[in-house]
Amino acid sequence: MDPSQENSQQNQGLDLSAVRSKNLPTEQQPDGQTGGPAGQPGGAGQDPNAVNVPALVFDVDEASFNDVVAISDRVPVVIDLWAEWCEPCKQLSPIIERLVSSYGGRLILAKVDVDANPRLQQAFGVQSIPNVVAIVKGQPVPLFQSALPEPQVKAYLDELLKLAGENGVTGHAVVAGAEPEPAGPAHPEAEEALSKGDFDTAESLFKAALAASPADDEAKFGLARAGLGRRLIDQDPAQLIAAADANPRDIEAAKAAADAEVVGGDPAHAFTRLIALIRTCAGDEKESLRLRVLELFEVLGADDPAVAKARTALMRALF
Structure with a gap:
């Protein structure tokens, strides 16, 4: 066989549209009970919206990639394509890891070392790193390239969750059979200002969050509370x-x-x-x-x- 043809056939096995239907999570195990291996529904308390995962942030390779695609039917999967020699990757990766963990299981992060997994790099059509994409219902969703500051990264993740919700992907990841930890405040600085009665600062921060992500429900809620608090200052x-x-x-x-x-x-x-x-x-x-x-x-x-x-x-x- 011609080497180029052999390489083409190997790459086809990692095409996202091709693996979409191979390892999708089943609704029930053969005995009729929910739960089971990573990527399948069920978890602590047999929550049908829960998906068992090894961790909220983990490494993925070519052998385990189909499991990640399966998980994306229930929970949006962020893919961080990186390499050890990439200095911008070293700046960006900790930001993504911290943010994904803060969503309390509504997102998971799969990290791909492109040097160790060149076929995955080819499957995503990535020519430079850092490069961050996502998978929703088995389909690739380009997010961004290069090392961005944390607020911009969060804005992309917020939009990803909105897109996932519009496509019915609203599950949450459960690690090791435990219920996910509650997510912290989506806008901690604004919430802190609100708790201190600094309504002007809180209002400014929530408005900035909405300018970056107009669909941010937490920012809408915070902005309304800040306005209410400011109007009632010193009022009987x-x-x-x-x-x-x-x-x-x-x-x-x-x-x-x-x-x-x-x-x-x-x-x-x-x-x-x-x-x-x-x-x-x-x-x-x-x-x-x-x-x-x-x-x-x-x-x-x-x-x-x-x-x-x-x-x-x-x-x-x-x-």
């Missing part, structure tokens, strides 16, 4: 509510009272107050009230019963 909630009750047509008083009611544990009344005014207002006033309602939705979260009820009432008031 009881006085705010009394002022709004005394003048039900005062838009600003109603917004301030709604803030106080949400913080005081009465979000249903806060939404009733604002939505009643939306029905009678127009133009900028109506838009101002709508935005405040949406901001308070972010503070409480979509699962709050008051939010679900108010969302329907808001739609009726607007249309």
Whole structure:
């Protein structure tokens, strides 16, 4: 056989589209129980969304690559292609490892030494390193090349999670049969500022995070809390509510009272107050009230019963 043809056939065995269907995780073991080897569903507590993995960060070679592809059906896999002689790789790899670990199992990192695994390098079409790609449902997703600062790397990982979620890849990795450790704060500096009452700094940091990653739900939540906290500094909630009750047509008083009611544990009344005014207002006033309602939705979260009820009432008031 011609050497070039033999090499071509070997490379075909590592093509991502080719291995996509070879070693996908099965829903159950032959005995009907979940759990099992790396890449298969099941883990601590038999969670169907859990995927057993050897670690959140591990080395991968040509022999184990198909297992990584299988895992990507459940959990997005970040691939760090590196080499010992690559100085930028030595700067980038610790950043990726730290960030991936911080997601609490929503991502895993497979490290590929391209000198030891040239066929994997060829399979990804990588010509220079460092090079970071991902696999989602067996398909390659280019991320970035070169050593980037940590905030930019995190922005890429956040976007990867969004893409994975849109494609139904929402599982989490479990190491050695244990439940994954809870992820730390997604924006520790902003959260620290928030806890200290430095709402302006927190707001600035959350806005910067959203500029880098507009789909960052944690940043949206933090920004809403920072705005609420800043508005209520040195305010007496009881006085705010009394002022709004005394003048039900005062838009600003109603917004301030709604803030106080949400913080005081009465979000249903806060939404009733604002939505009643939306029905009678127009133009900028109506838009101002709508935005405040949406901001308070972010503070409480979509699962709050008051939010679900108010969302329907808001739609009726607007249309």
